[in-house]
Amino acid sequence: MERVTKSGPRLITTPARRRRSQVRFIKRPHDFDAAQCPAQLRSSVQPSFGNTGAVPRTRLQRSLRATFLGMIANTLLATAKLAAGLLGHSNALVADAVESLADLFSSVIVWRGLVVASAPADADHPYGHGKAEPIAAAVVSTMLLLAAASITVQAAHEILQPQHQVPSAFTLYVLIVVVAIKESLFRFVMREGISVESSVVRTDAWHHRTDAITSLAAGLGIGISLIGGERFAAADDAAAVVAAVIIAWNGWRLLRPAMNELMDASPDPTVADRVSRIAAATPGVARVEKCLVRKMGWLFYVDMHVEVDPQMTVQRAHEIAHNVKDEVRRELPAVHDVLVHIEPAGQRTNQ
Numbered sequence: 001m002e003r004v005t006k007s008g009p010r011l012i013t014t015p016a017r018r019r020r021s022q023v024r025f026i027k028r029p030h031d032f033d034a035a036q037c038p039a040q041l042r043s044s045v046q047p048s049f050g051n052t053g054a055v056p057r058t059r060l061q062r063s064l065r066a067t068f069l070g071m072i073a074n075t076l077l078a079t080a081k082l083a084a085g086l087l088g089h090s091n092a093l094v095a096d097a098v099e100s101l102a103d104l105f106s107s108v109i110v111w112r113g114l115v116v117a118s119a120p121a122d123a124d125h126p127y128g129h130g131k132a133e134p135i136a137a138a139v140v141s142t143m144l145l146l147a148a149a150s151i152t153v154q155a156a157h158e159i160l161q162p163q164h165q166v167p168s169a170f171t172l173y174v175l176i177v178v179v180a181i182k183e184s185l186f187r188f189v190m191r192e193g194i195s196v197e198s199s200v201v202r203t204d205a206w207h208h209r210t211d212a213i214t215s216l217a218a219g220l221g222i223g224i225s226l227i228g229g230e231r232f233a234a235a236d237d238a239a240a241v242v243a244a245v246i247i248a249w250n251g252w253r254l255l256r257p258a259m260n261e262l263m264d265a266s267p268d269p270t271v272a273d274r275v276s277r278i279a280a281a282t283p284g285v286a287r288v289e290k291c292l293v294r295k296m297g298w299l300f301y302v303d304m305h306v307e308v309d310p311q312m313t314v315q316r317a318h319e320i321a322h323n324v325k326d327e328v329r330r331e332l333p334a335v336h337d338v339l340v341h342i343e344p345a346g347q348r349t350n351q
Helices: 039-049 059-088 091-117 132-159 170-195 199-232 235-262 269-280 314-331
Strands: 002-004 010-013 024-026 287-296 299-308 335-344
Touching: 059 091, 059 170, 059 199, 091 132, 091 170, 091 199, 091 235, 132 199, 132 235, 170 199, 199 235, 269 287, 269 299, 269 314, 269 335, 299 314, 314 335
Parallel strands: 299 335
Antiparallel strands: 002 010, 010 024, 287 299
């Protein structure tokens, strides 16, 4: 079978003795639409490692929409919380406003990470720029840890002060509105992050959730202060410490997967198993000796060794290797590239 690859769809033609009507087109992975991906593939693969079917063409637009919405919300909420905290004498609310400003800065990092990651491969980056996403996720996670440390230091300083001022009641109503908005943002951004398979968007979503948690903790502290009076005025600051601990835990939890992706840790084993089964079912393949998978952004890169008949010609082995690559990319559009190494069947190597 002769293959002619163009810049658009890959054109696969049959030998000349067959009719021209048998010429068919196969789309490249980035041309696939989620609606066209086989239903049985999505149902068998997605529960194990997320959306590994066709990624929508509007992936970047959807990611940026979620990010820009978060930036606008963080700007408005941070301004409102800072003003309410200063006017209402609530240290927890001021700390919460500072955390929202950190959210705004992190959203800018997420935005730039998404734009860089979407850039096509070039001479300096032949594998693309997908690593920009986990880099941005790692930076945002680190900012969560720093924000937690800053809130803890500030709250501890206020707790040690001999005099504590009871915050105003209106600050509690401000926080109720903030929690509702932030939780809604978390759910929307997380849904988008899961849909487009973006670790940095999911990390940004958790940033909204941690902001909602800090606001909830601040509201609890303010409520205790209002009910208990001056004797419990320090509850406002104690609530800020509790919120900081939760923020730090989330920051660490989000930092680990980002670092794993940067270090090319293997994704879910289901990915390699699925790729191996597809390769093993390809005509001419005797056995799949090795299958290694790594993730870059939302794409997967595969390196594999397959065994074929040792008496086979180089040309035929070369065709089988291309068939394996084509089948894997057709069945799993999120696999961007497959490097196939041919081994003689029945011989074991130490590679």
